[in-house]
Amino acid sequence: MxxxxxxxxxxxxxxxxxxxxxxxxxxxxxxxRKAVIDGxxxxxxxxxxxxxxxxxxxxxxxxxxxxxxxxxxxxxxxxxxxxxxxxxxxxxxxxxxxxxxxxxxxxxxxxxxxxxxxxxxxxxxxxxxxxxxxxxxxxxxxxxxxxxxxxxxxxxxxxxxxxxxxxxxxxxxxxxxxxxHIYDEVLRLCTSGTTALPKSVPLNDINEVLSAHDVIMHYPMNQNDVTLNMTPWFHRGGCHSGGVCPTFYAGACAVVMRKFQPSNALEWVEKYKITYMMGSPSNLAMLCLAQKKSHKNLSTLKGLVTMGAPLSKADCIHYMEVLTPNIFNGYGTTETFWNSFLRPYNLPDGAGSVGTSCTDDEVRVVHLYENKKAEPEDCVPCDNVSEGEIIIRAPEKTTYSYTNDEKQTREKFYKGWMYTGDTGVWNEELIVTVRGRKDDLIITSGENIYPTQVEEALNEHPKVKDSIVTSLPDTVRGQVVVAYILPEDKSLTIRELFEFCTNHKMLSIYKRPRYFALVDELPHTATGKKKHFEMKKRAVKDLEAGLLKKD
Structure with a gap:
C-alpha cells in the first residue's frame, strides 16, 4: 500500500x-529548428x-x-x-x-x-x-x-x-x-545468430526513452547539437548512439550520411558545425588519413564516439592528436545498447579496456562453465588475470527477449542479466577488458558474423566435404573472414569457391570469405567440435607463409 x-x-x-x-x-x-540535413x-x-x-x-x-x-x-x-x-x-x-x-x-x-x-x-x-x-x-x-x-x-x-x-x-x-503504453513494442532490431536468420530484438517505448536519456546524460547532448553517424542507423549503436533516437528526443539535428566517405565527413563537420560523430574504429582510422591531407577545422567537435571494439592506446593518442581530444569509446550489445563507457578524461590511459559500467547499468565478469551459466554473483577475481564471461544488467534499455525465439531467450538472458558470450577480465576498480568470444564470433566493419552460418553455406557446395571458418585481423575492417576447405572432390578450385559465395543467397557481401585454403584435414576436439580458436591462430601464420589465397 x-x-x-x-x-x-x-x-x-x-x-x-x-x-x-x-x-x-x-x-x-x-x-x-533544423532536425534533418541531407548534405x-x-x-x-x-x-x-x-x-x-x-x-x-x-x-x-x-x-x-x-x-x-x-x-x-x-x-x-x-x-x-x-x-x-x-x-x-x-x-x-x-x-x-x-x-x-x-x-x-x-x-x-x-x-x-x-x-x-x-x-x-x-x-x-x-x-x-x-x-x-x-x-x-x-x-x-x-x-x-x-x-x-x-x-x-x-x-x-x-x-x-x-x-x-x-x-x-x-x-x-x-x-x-x-x-x-510505455511497454508497447515500437522498434525491432536485428542481431546475428548462429543461423542465417538474424535474431529479432524487440524494444519497448520506455527502452527508447531511457536509451535517449543515456546518451543525453553521458555525452551530454542538447538541442544545439548536430550529429553525424558514420555507421548505419539500423544498428543499435547507429540508431541510439547519437543516431535518430536521442537526436530527435533532445531536439538536436541529424546529418544524413548514406555511405561513409571520410572527405565528406570532414567537410560536413566544418559546413554544418557538427558536434558529435559516431563510427567504428576503422572509420576513425580513415578519418585520420583524410584529415592529414585536408586539415579541416574540427573545432566544433565535442565528441568522436566509437563502438564495436576497444581502442588501442597508440590509436587513441593518434586520434586525439589528429582529430579531437574528445574521444569516447562505448561497449555493449544490440540487446542492451552500450553498458560501459570511456570518456575523454579516461583516455588515452584507459584505452584497451571498455571502462566501468554506465550510470544505470552494471557489467560483471563471471566464471565460465562448459555446460551451465554461472550465477550472476559467481564472479571471477578482480585481478585483471582471471578470465570469465562478461554479463550485463541494463533493465532500462532491454526487454530481455527475442521475438519468437524462446530457446535463444533462455540461453542469453538469466535473472535480469544478459550473458554476452564475450570473455574478459576486470580489476579492483571494476574496469573490464574484453579478451575474446565464447562462440568465436567474427566482427567485420561492425557487422557480426557467426562462423557456423558461413560453414553451412560453404558445405552446400557439391565439391566441399567440410569447412572451418575463422578470421584474420584487418586494419580497415577489424577482421576479415577466412575459410579452410576440406574438399570432397580434388578438382575444387579457389575460383569456384569465390564464385559460389558471390552467388549464394544466404551470404551477404560482408560474410563472404576473403581468403581460402584447401586442406587435407580439419582439427576437431575429442567430442567432435571444430577447433575454431586453433584455426584462428593458424590463419595468421598461413597468411605470412602465403598459404591463404585470394581471388
Missing part, C-alpha cells in the same frame, strides 16, 4: 512518458516538416490497413526516409523492424517469414535483391515500397515508389483507437 495516491502518477507515467511524446514536444518547442541532396527538414513527413507515412500505412502491433520492415541506408519511418509507424501503434540493407535475398526472405511485416520499405540500390526476396519468402507483405532511389534503379513489378505511396496522404496527425 502506498503512503500517497499514486493513481495519476501511474496513469501519466505509463501512458504518456513515451518517445513520441518527447518528439512532439520538440515539434512545438523547436518548430523551425548529398542539399535538402533539410525542420521539426515541423519532419513531423508532417512522418504523418504522411503514418496515414499512408493506416490507409493500407495497418494498425497497432503490425510490423513495418525497412531495409534503408541512412536517408531521410529512414527518419520518416522511425517516427511514422509508431504514430499508429505499428512496430518498426529495422533490418540490415546488406543482407542477401535469402536472408531477407527468412527475416520476412519470421517477422511477418505488412509493408517493406527499402533503398533503391537493393531493388533486385528485394524483388528476389519477395519471390523466396512464404509470407507476402501487402506492399513493397522503393525509397531513396538516387541511382534511379528500376521499380520491380508490383512494387511502388515511396513518393507514390504517400502522394495522396494527409500530413495531419493520424487518428488512433488505442492509448499508447
Amino acid at each position: 502506498r503512503t500517497y495516491d499514486d493513481t495519476m502518477f501511474i496513469d501519466t507515467f505509463e501512458h504518456e512518458y513515451t518517445w513520441l511524446n518527447g518528439f512532439m514536444r520538440n515539434v512545438k518547442r523547436f518548430t523551425l 548529398e541532396m542539399n535538402r533539410s527538414w525542420t521539426y515541423e516538416s519532419l513531423n508532417k513527413e512522418a504523418n504522411r507515412l503514418a496515414n499512408a500505412l493506416q490507409n493500407l490497413g495497418l494498425q497497432k502491433n503490425d510490423v513495418v520492415m525497412i531495409a534503408l541506408r541512412n536517408c531521410p526516409e529512414f527518419c520518416f519511418s522511425y517516427i511514422g509507424p509508431r504514430k499508429i501503434g505499428a512496430i518498426l523492424l529495422a533490418s540490415n540493407f546488406n543482407l542477401a535475398s535469402g536472408e531477407f526472405a527468412l527475416l520476412i517469414n519470421h517477422n511477418k511485416p505488412r509493408a517493406v520499405i527499402y533503398s533503391g540500390m537493393i531493388s533486385d535483391i528485394m524483388a528476389e526476396a519477395e519471390q523466396l519468402a512464404q509470407w507476402k507483405p501487402e506492399k513493397f515500397i522503393l525509397a531513396d532511389n538516387l541511382e534511379n534503379h528500376s521499380l520491380p513489378s508490383g512494387h511502388i515508389s515511396y513518393e507514390d505511396f504517400i502522394k495522396n496522404s494527409s500530413d495531419e496527425e493520424p487518428k488512433i483507437n488505442f492509448r499508447p
